[in-house]
Every structure is written in C-alpha cells, then in structure tokens.
Amino acid sequence: MAYQDLAMLYDRLMADAPYEQWVSFTEFCVRNYNLKPANQLLDLGCGTGRLTCQLAEAGYTVTGVDLSEHMLTEASARALNANLAINWIKQDISKLEGFQDLDIIVSYCDVINYLPGEESVRAALHAIAQSLRNQGLFIFDVHSIKHVRDNMVNQVFSEVADDFSYIWFCEQGSQIGEMIHDLTFFVKDRTDSVYHRFEEQHNQLTYSALYYQQLLYDAGFSTIDIFANFQQTKLVADQADEQGDRLFFVCKK
Structure with missing residues (x-):
C-alpha cells in the first residue's frame, strides 16, 4: 500500500470528503474538553495534506505524519502553495517516535483501520499516548462494524x-x-x-467500540468518549457499533 501511483489521484478521489467537518469536530473537542493551551497538533496519516493545511489555517501549529513519501510530496507542495509552515515527517504510526508534550493528536479518515492487526494498534495507541502532554487529546475515527x-x-x-x-x-x-x-x-x-x-x-x-475503548484504557488514556457521524452526542460503548457508520473517539490522557 505504497500509494505510489494513487497519490496523484488522491485529491480528486477524495473531493467530497468532509474535511471541513473534521476541522469543526476538532474545534468542538477543544472547546468541549476545555483544552488549554491547544496549539501543537499532530496529524497522523495526513496523506496529501488537505486536512493538515486546513488545521494550520485554523490556527494550530501542525505537523503531518504519513508512511508514503509520494503522499508527503503532494502535501509539501500544497503547503508551499498556500504559504503554510508545516513539518512533514515520514513515519509508521505504530512506531511513532520523536514527539512529546503535544496538545492534540488527530487521525481521521479511518487511518487507524489501516493498521494490520491488534498488536500494531496497541503499539500505535501506546506511542500516541506517550506523545501527548497530560490532559492532551487524541481524536480519531474508524469504520463501525455496522x-x-x-x-x-x-x-x-x-x-x-x-x-x-x-x-x-x-x-x-x-x-x-x-x-x-x-x-x-x-x-x-x-x-x-x-x-x-x-x-x-x-x-x-476495524473492531468493536468496546474493544477500542479497552485498548485505549490499556494505552494510558483516562477519559474516552465515543461519538458517531460528527454528532456531538456521546454514545455508550456497547451500543455504539450500530449507531453510526463512522465512530469518533475522543481520548484524554
């Protein structure tokens, strides 16, 4: 899954993706969880950087991480054209390193679902928790079982x-x-x-919401809330799987 050829088509294929809603949901979480400061943001699985750039335009100091050099090349060109100062880093998110005391980490568009198995997910969640400051937020979405x-x-x-x-x-x-x-x-x-x-x-x-919740607690997160389809109503973990197509997890360290 190198995205070597797909990188040049990715933005056209994702033209209707809900980027503005991802930005809005991030800002809802910052307000709702009273996250202060909320400056340093890491975008995991940033792809061609369209969302990353929108988050930078919203005022965050952003770093984008992706495994594909071809996607990062597209992302870097996008930021340059928009005159945005964004760091782009090639890393496997299950082996995330070099970050600490971040305010926010996001991973949208079902990036976590690309991790190849339970141990990879566990490793990624642990590394993400270690990269956040105390009370920092990790926000991500996944496909629901439904x-x-x-x-x-x-x-x-x-x-x-x-x-x-x-x-x-x-x-x-x-x-x-x-x-x-x-x-x-x-x-x-x-x-x-x-x-x-x-x-x-x-x-x-993907896994059940209840299983994700347990993995997140094991990784060291203290508060885990679940939402669906960009709605702002919290769901109960053992009922969430049937209540939306895209589940969101908001996790406080």
Whole structure:
C-alpha cells in the first residue's frame, strides 16, 4: 500500500470528503474538553495534506505524519502553495517516535483501520499516548462494524471520468470487521493520450467500540468518549457499533 501511483489521484478521489467537518469536530473537542493551551497538533496519516493545511489555517501549529513519501510530496507542495509552515515527517504510526508534550493528536479518515492487526494498534495507541502532554487529546475515527457489514463488504464501486476510471472490489476478510480493497485504475497519459493501468490492494480492519475503548484504557488514556457521524452526542460503548457508520473517539490522557 505504497500509494505510489494513487497519490496523484488522491485529491480528486477524495473531493467530497468532509474535511471541513473534521476541522469543526476538532474545534468542538477543544472547546468541549476545555483544552488549554491547544496549539501543537499532530496529524497522523495526513496523506496529501488537505486536512493538515486546513488545521494550520485554523490556527494550530501542525505537523503531518504519513508512511508514503509520494503522499508527503503532494502535501509539501500544497503547503508551499498556500504559504503554510508545516513539518512533514515520514513515519509508521505504530512506531511513532520523536514527539512529546503535544496538545492534540488527530487521525481521521479511518487511518487507524489501516493498521494490520491488534498488536500494531496497541503499539500505535501506546506511542500516541506517550506523545501527548497530560490532559492532551487524541481524536480519531474508524469504520463501525455496522458500516463494514452493511455498506462495504461484497460491494463494487466505480467511477468513470474523462481522464481516469477505476473499479473497486471490497471483499470480506478472514475476520469480522476486515475488508480487502482491490482497486484497478486506468489513467490517461497527458502526453500520448494512452490509458495506463495500475492496481492497488488496501487492507482495513476495524473492531468493536468496546474493544477500542479497552485498548485505549490499556494505552494510558483516562477519559474516552465515543461519538458517531460528527454528532456531538456521546454514545455508550456497547451500543455504539450500530449507531453510526463512522465512530469518533475522543481520548484524554
């Protein structure tokens, strides 16, 4: 999952993603949890930096972390064009290091679901907790079990545009909450008008809200609240899985 070819298409594929809502939810959490100061923010799985730049424009001092050099190249160009001072760092978030006393860490757009298994999730959550100051916030979202079951597995998605097209098969993995995404792209070359094909496979794995809650307590977080679909009503962990497609966890160290 190197995103080598996908990086150049990513922003177009994500054109309708709810970036403004992610920013608004972050600011709701800062207010609601009375986080002061709320300056130093780390964006994990920042991709091409669209959300990272919006968070910087909202006034945060932001660092973006991603595993893909190609995505970070796109992100750096975006920040340069917007005249934003953002640090970009290539790291695996399950091996996060070099950060301490941060006010806020965010990881949106189901980035945590890309971690390959329980031990990787445990390692990431522990490293994230260690990177925050006391009372700092970690905010992230994941696919709900309901969303994976009802809307994703055994589905086919596609798009045809003038200069690219794709077909995307989403298959059930070997366990509940696991998805295997097989994507085939056809992209028109700007120089010779020939369509070039490339393929990517992405694996995602989600867990129950109750299990995430336990992992977060084990990692050292003292307060864990659960929300769904950008709503501001807290959910009970053992009922949250069926109450939204995208679950949000707001975790105070």
